[in-house]
Amino acid sequence: MKKTVGIIGANGYTGSELIRLLAFHPHVTLSFLYSRSNSGTRISDLYPDLTTVCEMVLTDKPEDVDIIFLCLPHKESQNWLTQNPVKDETLVIDLGNDFRLEGNFGNRDFIYGLPEINKKQLMGAKSIANPGCFATAIQLALLPLAEKGMLNEVFTTGITGSTGAGQSLQATTHFTWRNDNVSAYKTLTHQHVDEILQQLIAFNNKEVTLNFVPWRGDFARGIFTSSTMKTDLELEEIEQLYQDFYAEEPFVTVSRKAVDLKQVVNTNRCVIQIEKSGNVVVIHSAIDNLLKGASGQAVQNMNLAMNWEENTGLNLKPIAF
Amino acid sequence: MKKTVGIIGANGYTGSELIRLLAFHPHVTLSFLYSRSNSGTRISDLYPDLTTVCEMVLTDKPEDVDIIFLCLPHKESQNWLTQNPVKDETLVIDLGNDFRLEGNFGNRDFIYGLPEINKKQLMGAKSIANPGCFATAIQLALLPLAEKGMLNEVFTTGITGSTGAGQSLQATTHFTWRNDNVSAYKTLTHQHVDEILQQLIAFNNKEVTLNFVPWRGDFARGIFTSSTMKTDLELEEIEQLYQDFYAEEPFVTVSRKAVDLKQVVNTNRCVIQIEKSGNVVVIHSAIDNLLKGASGQAVQNMNLAMNWEENTGLNLKPIAF
Amino acid sequence: MKKTVGIIGANGYTGSELIRLLAFHPHVTLSFLYSRSNSGTRISDLYPDLTTVCEMVLTDKPEDVDIIFLCLPHKESQNWLTQNPVKDETLVIDLGNDFRLEGNFGNRDFIYGLPEINKKQLMGAKSIANPGCFATAIQLALLPLAEKGMLNEVFTTGITGSTGAGQSLQATTHFTWRNDNVSAYKTLTHQHVDEILQQLIAFNNKEVTLNFVPWRGDFARGIFTSSTMKTDLELEEIEQLYQDFYAEEPFVTVSRKAVDLKQVVNTNRCVIQIEKSGNVVVIHSAIDNLLKGASGQAVQNMNLAMNWEENTGLNLKPIAF
Amino acid sequence: MKKTVGIIGANGYTGSELIRLLAFHPHVTLSFLYSRSNSGTRISDLYPDLTTVCEMVLTDKPEDVDIIFLCLPHKESQNWLTQNPVKDETLVIDLGNDFRLEGNFGNRDFIYGLPEINKKQLMGAKSIANPGCFATAIQLALLPLAEKGMLNEVFTTGITGSTGAGQSLQATTHFTWRNDNVSAYKTLTHQHVDEILQQLIAFNNKEVTLNFVPWRGDFARGIFTSSTMKTDLELEEIEQLYQDFYAEEPFVTVSRKAVDLKQVVNTNRCVIQIEKSGNVVVIHSAIDNLLKGASGQAVQNMNLAMNWEENTGLNLKPIAF
Structure with a gap:
């Protein structure tokens, strides 16, 4: 069964880039796209390239899911997690810089998500701080x-x-x-x-x-x-x-x-x-700053944390030209 | 079992773009990449974005395959087919303009490969003239x-x-x-x-x-x-x-x-x-002139001709930005 | 003696482009640069390429000058002229669209400033509507x-x-x-x-x-x-x-x-x-939309109106590459 | 009376850029544009932006002039000067790198033409090596x-x-x-x-x-x-x-x-x-690599060598946008 995913800050560049990746990922399904500022807007109205690919409407009501990606401005991930408690078994991947230098936060201990140095710790991890x-x-x-x-x-x-x-x-x-x-x-x-x-x-x-x-x-x-x-x-x-x-x-x-x-x-x-x-x-x-530098690496980290093939959903056609 | 594919003129833009698409296509395997001018050269030396994705060496010896894509300069497809006879059961998709206006060529009758008008004729077809x-x-x-x-x-x-x-x-x-x-x-x-x-x-x-x-x-x-x-x-x-x-x-x-x-x-x-x-x-x-305008549409036509899902291998991440 | 010039709306693109042209024009001197929103700011702080070329400070106090260029948003030229009466003998060149279709305004009758059709009328004119x-x-x-x-x-x-x-x-x-x-x-x-x-x-x-x-x-x-x-x-x-x-x-x-x-x-x-x-x-x-399409043509019109050589100050080095 | 100028290698980028500058320089007149490979071609056919600005035809016959600019591939300046002897009183400015490290060449002693360090030596100089x-x-x-x-x-x-x-x-x-x-x-x-x-x-x-x-x-x-x-x-x-x-x-x-x-x-x-x-x-x-980095600096050096105002012909309108 597919795992459920929520994206917090789905209206930004890294959030929308995650949608582009996860829309075709074989093991997950997008459950909700969270945005305070654009709640009620169809994501494909913000990013017309998503037309037919993802026609979800942004919401400010998070749901219980298996995996949460935080795509918020720096320092807002902590606030969001404080205001919206997340179950311990949920995988949280933060694309901001809140937990990169200091990973302890409540019950969670964020692993620095550069797979090339922390691959073993990332396998099965529940809290990942995605690098800049x-x-x-x-x-x-x-x-x-x-x-x-x-x-x-x-x-x-x-x-x-x-x-x-x-x-x-x-x-x-x-x-x-x-x-x-x-x-x-x-x-x-x-x-x-x-x-x-x-x-x-x-x-x-x-x-x-x-x-x-x-x-x-x-x-x-x-x-x-x-x-x-x-x-x-x-x-x-x-x-x-x-x-x-x-x-x-x-x-x-x-x-x-x-x-x-x-x-x-x-x-x-x-x-x-x-x-x-x-x-x-x-x-x-x-x-690519938005992929290996942000959303692609976040999916790579998710794959590791979920014990899926590391490159699942990441065999992307290069622009090349 | 995967179908075998040969690309004629694999060293050009549309040829290399086909490699980018077919390298991750679930139903085909690349058998040979044909180029007269670059025979002996590794394709990833010409297109470094293909490093690790496709490390095949260009050859001037075509093989027997299930599917052939012709990515030659205009008017050279006819010459190539004349000099390199292809079995009747092989699917031939020509990306040049040799068979767009007049599709009869030897035993073959090329269908104009715009799926939005000729979808039924393309299903099961053996000869397809890909549009400009x-x-x-x-x-x-x-x-x-x-x-x-x-x-x-x-x-x-x-x-x-x-x-x-x-x-x-x-x-x-x-x-x-x-x-x-x-x-x-x-x-x-x-x-x-x-x-x-x-x-x-x-x-x-x-x-x-x-x-x-x-x-x-x-x-x-x-x-x-x-x-x-x-x-x-x-x-x-x-x-x-x-x-x-x-x-x-x-x-x-x-x-x-x-x-x-x-x-x-x-x-x-x-x-x-x-x-x-x-x-x-x-x-x-x-x-995108290289995709829906060339190699992407050629894969779409292949999918139709082989009775695969039309969008197989074509769920591509947009560049968006 | 050099003629005095004021630019109204000098902080915008066409206004700043006029400065680039007039700074080296042999027959004029810039007397004031008018901007309501940026009054008090040095123009070279807004456009650093003007450093050493023009170090004037934007003002919201217009002065009496020989020539006025209006570089305002469409429909604001009329307001500005109403609120800041200009002597009849002052040459007024409007780069907006206020007087292009209908040139009568108070004592003034704006000539449509496309020199290739109205050259004779532009020579000696006092009111010119610069084309889009x-x-x-x-x-x-x-x-x-x-x-x-x-x-x-x-x-x-x-x-x-x-x-x-x-x-x-x-x-x-x-x-x-x-x-x-x-x-x-x-x-x-x-x-x-x-x-x-x-x-x-x-x-x-x-x-x-x-x-x-x-x-x-x-x-x-x-x-x-x-x-x-x-x-x-x-x-x-x-x-x-x-x-x-x-x-x-x-x-x-x-x-x-x-x-x-x-x-x-x-x-x-x-x-x-x-x-x-x-x-x-x-x-x-x-x-070039900012030159022949705006500020360059305005200088050409000024040259005609003042009976100077039409290309004075307009022998510009092309970018070429 | 205007000084006469010849440009050797006028068909290249730095040569054509010199034409763009010298066409409007008040103290010089272009006498000939030398090019071996394009001899007989109108310069404005190579660079259409020069239409009406300079309609001279490239020649392979140099003339006696007051000032010569060498715009040749590196190492060809020496050859050219050897094959086409130039009078001692002619100002020679080399835009190549032939005389930058070692300025002695026959009767000539090339001054390194960075005005910000060698201004005094450049005033009145007859041989100048323009920097890279x-x-x-x-x-x-x-x-x-x-x-x-x-x-x-x-x-x-x-x-x-x-x-x-x-x-x-x-x-x-x-x-x-x-x-x-x-x-x-x-x-x-x-x-x-x-x-x-x-x-x-x-x-x-x-x-x-x-x-x-x-x-x-x-x-x-x-x-x-x-x-x-x-x-x-x-x-x-x-x-x-x-x-x-x-x-x-x-x-x-x-x-x-x-x-x-x-x-x-x-x-x-x-x-x-x-x-x-x-x-x-x-x-x-x-x-700008073609101006202060090449042809503009060459004109600056010419101005110094001829004891003209250093910025003559160099009050150029920035592209800015």
């Missing part, structure tokens, strides 16, 4: 070095699509401004740095510094990052580390060929490429 | 009126993404030129006009004129068309015609809301919207 | 035929950049939505149709019908239009008509080569191309 | 620190538009590939690094390391860079250094506000912004 988008792209680029204690001071630049800024209309998501444009924001102070360092340092077993410069790109979907670091390792050693680390991972590919963003857009995949010159290594990584 | 991309978008916009003999003189403007021009490097697909640009081409002389009129006139039972102005757009995927015509019908009557005509069609939606291109990008769907002012009606339609 | 952007592109495409009484029923599709929608944040100017997208709006009901027909019919001396389908394009600047019409004229005759009509016009070029949008972006030029098949003619035209 | 595009953007971002000997190890990421790759059709400038895409190239090995370090080290008087990761962006014009470095200086001290260093420079602005690429597109300007967190400083810079 930049946090996913940068951690996947650095984890194999961290596992060997090889990380030191990292300089990362990352560029993100406009969907990373959500659906609210802002000056920096106005088409006239953003088209053909590039700009920096939250230089050295992006909120994902703490999240990244907490994980990397746990692996690396010694201090790691991350100097992260995020840029806004003139595309809608995707994150591309390049991380630069000094190292004494040879390129072949590093590549081997990465190949070994990701050997069993269905969604991470370490490439010897040039990677680019569109290789992963509309997929749950991450591609990584490593280059080296002198004693400096550069690791590039690319993901 | 603009031809699909414009016919779907006009068929319900044609069926009632209501078409007269139509003025259509359509805009297409750069993938419509294929993978060869051309001045008009150079990023520097095409970005932020619009231009017209093949004004009133596009090769799809004959294909469109042959079908529409058969339905309309009287003369139809199509003045078609194609434009190049600064996006990679998709076709958007607006067709203008005089009519005495009321808007509600026209909408009802369309709703009735497409009532059972899984991939065509007639919308009362504004349609836009991204509602259908990376899907096999077509969305249609009708507007009227005075005695003038305008019908808008949008498709 | 689509109105400019479509009239320039059709005027030579109208002058010979050859226009009948015209079917026009036009596509416009996002700047045409102004600086307010809207769902249809959100980058995430508009990028790679196309959509229709105001089908057959665009407000410029009346403006266009009023001029064309005056020339054509008989009825003209204009079926106009406007599209939103995924670029920031520019308008491209294609107008289709039946005619008995030969292509060469039509081209000659156009060459003759625009022979003395510095900003309109009739091209035998394919035209595209980027040929005119960031210039005050209009390029026109004519194609014919059977008895159907198609005329393509392209302009 | 990334080299300009990165040097302008780092020079004020270098002048104080404060540079140490710098980590720079830069993104460039497609015009940086020139007009040849390449897989990475195909619209279908590049649209919405980002990728890295020449990681840590870009040819401009030596050019940058030669200048910076001369200023800094001690070793400087530059780890430079270039990216391809999905826009046609512009370069945006972010350079990260450790420092003990306070943000205010650094900003003051920059303000002082560029106080007299007409084309460089140090901004306290966020900078973005479109602030400088279609201008000869460079905008710089400085941010600091902890002991890490990040300097952002943006230029």
Whole structure:
């Protein structure tokens, strides 16, 4: 029998992207789509691409379900769970940042939902804190070095699509401004740095510094990052580390060929490429910020928690072009 | 048991797009990918998004299979079939324009593969001529009126993404030129006009004129068309015609809301919207030129010919953003 | 001595574009930039590209000047002139649509500011109604035929950049939505149709019908239009008509080569191309909606009204790429 | 009397951009446009935006002129000068990289043409090596620190538009590939690094390391860079250094506000912004790669060499939107 699912904050980008994924997932059925601000509206009126795919009406009355996804603005997941108690046996996956740094909340202990590091803990878990988008792209680029204690001071630049800024209309998501444009924001102070360092340092077993410069790109979907670091390792050693680390991972590919963003857009995949010159290594990584960086990874986590095949419902046709 | 498939011209855009679709299709298995020019090359080296999805090596030795897709430049399908005889029981689907206007070829009689008009003939068919991309978008916009003999003189403007021009490097697909640009081409002389009129006139039972102005757009995927015509019908009557005509069609939606291109990008769907002012009606339609306009429709035709569910393997996640 | 200029509504797109043009115009000096909503703000804080070029502070106190440009939302020009009386000898150029259809207002009689039809009346004029952007592109495409009484029923599709929608944040100017997208709006009901027909019919001396389908394009600047019409004229005759009509016009070029949008972006030029098949003619035209379609044409009109060289300050470097 | 100018390699992007600038320059007249491959072709047939602006025909016969611009592929400037001897009194400005690292060539001693460091030597010079595009953007971002000997190890990421790759059709400038895409190239090995370090080290008087990761962006014009470095200086001290260093420079602005690429597109300007967190400083810079990064800077150098106002012919209207 199919498991029942509720999406809290279904009217936003990550919520609607979950609908696009779960509408065709073989083991679940959508029970309700929760939205306070758009209650009473048909989801396909907000997102016409969902016409015929999902014609549910948004509601502000949550129901008892097997699985709940929280797609709320940061800090509102805690409030929602407090106001809408959820049974202990319900799987809760939070796409916000409320439980990423500190997972204890009432009876629940949220597991950090990066499957490439916590796969065993995620299997059967009831509470999962889904990572941030930049946090996913940068951690996947650095984890194999961290596992060997090889990380030191990292300089990362990352560029993100406009969907990373959500659906609210802002000056920096106005088409006239953003088209053909590039700009920096939250230089050295992006909120994902703490999240990244907490994980990397746990692996690396010694201090790691991350100097992260995020840029806004003139595309809608995707994150591309390049991380630069000094190292004494040879390129072949590093590549081997990465190949070994990701050997069993269905969604991470370490490439010897040039990677680019569109290789992963509309997929749950991450591609990584490593280059080296002198004693400096550069690791590039690319993901779709709404999929491996948010809703796709949430489904991957759900699959693990429910002991389904990890890639169920995630064999997505890439946009490619 | 899964049916075996060969793709002829697998190195091109429509060929590679078929791989993306068939790699996850439950009833088929890819037996060989044929390319003369790239024989010996791994397909994922040409299209890195296919890494881990399909690692087959292109070959110039076709095999005996149940289903063959021809993804060749126009006029080369006939040559290929002549030089590489195919068993009568093999399903042949041609994505070129060799058999669209005249379907007889040796023992084969190609059915025009627009499922919305020829569904019954396509079920069990062995030879299918897949329609052109603009031809699909414009016919779907006009068929319900044609069926009632209501078409007269139509003025259509359509805009297409750069993938419509294929993978060869051309001045008009150079990023520097095409970005932020619009231009017209093949004004009133596009090769799809004959294909469109042959079908529409058969339905309309009287003369139809199509003045078609194609434009190049600064996006990679998709076709958007607006067709203008005089009519005495009321808007509600026209909408009802369309709703009735497409009532059972899984991939065509007639919308009362504004349609836009991204509602259908990376899907096999077509969305249609009708507007009227005075005695003038305008019908808008949008498709993904590589899917409903090419490889997606080819899979839809395969499903029909094999008597599988029409939408098997075609529940694609829209790009949406 | 330089003439003094005030810009009313200097904080909007057309107002700021005037600043970009007038900052380097040899015969004028900017006296004040008026804005009610942004009074007290430095213009270069709103438009950082103006840093060092124009560091004036917006004011809500108009001054006595030689030339006033009104860059207000439609219908607010009349209100502003009523509340802020302007001396009779001041040249007033309205970029809104308040005086395009009906030019009488108090002591003033606004001349329709399309120099290609009203050049003589514009020389020395004191009140000028600057045409709309689509109105400019479509009239320039059709005027030579109208002058010979050859226009009948015209079917026009036009596509416009996002700047045409102004600086307010809207769902249809959100980058995430508009990028790679196309959509229709105001089908057959665009407000410029009346403006266009009023001029064309005056020339054509008989009825003209204009079926106009406007599209939103995924670029920031520019308008491209294609107008289709039946005619008995030969292509060469039509081209000659156009060459003759625009022979003395510095900003309109009739091209035998394919035209595209980027040929005119960031210039005050209009390029026109004519194609014919059977008895159907198609005329393509392209302009920059903010320049020849708004602020550039306003400067051209100012030059004429002040008896300066028509192209003073308008020898703009095209973006080209 | 106007000075005569010849452009060698006028058919390329930087050559044609020079035409766009010089066509309206008050002190020069174009005498000939040299191209071996396109000799006999009208320049406006290659670049239709030049119609009416410049209708000259490309020639392979150079003439005696006052000023020559070399816009040739790298390493061909030396060959051309050898095969086509130029009088000593002719000003030669090379836009290639033949004389940037080593300026001696026959009787000539090429001055490195970055006006912000070599202004005095450029005034009256007869031989100028115009800097590279990334080299300009990165040097302008780092020079004020270098002048104080404060540079140490710098980590720079830069993104460039497609015009940086020139007009040849390449897989990475195909619209279908590049649209919405980002990728890295020449990681840590870009040819401009030596050019940058030669200048910076001369200023800094001690070793400087530059780890430079270039990216391809999905826009046609512009370069945006972010350079990260450790420092003990306070943000205010650094900003003051920059303000002082560029106080007299007409084309460089140090901004306290966020900078973005479109602030400088279609201008000869460079905008710089400085941010600091902890002991890490990040300097952002943006230029138009074809103007301040190539042809605009070449005109600036010509103005200096001829003792004209530095900004003559360079008061360009920004694209802004």
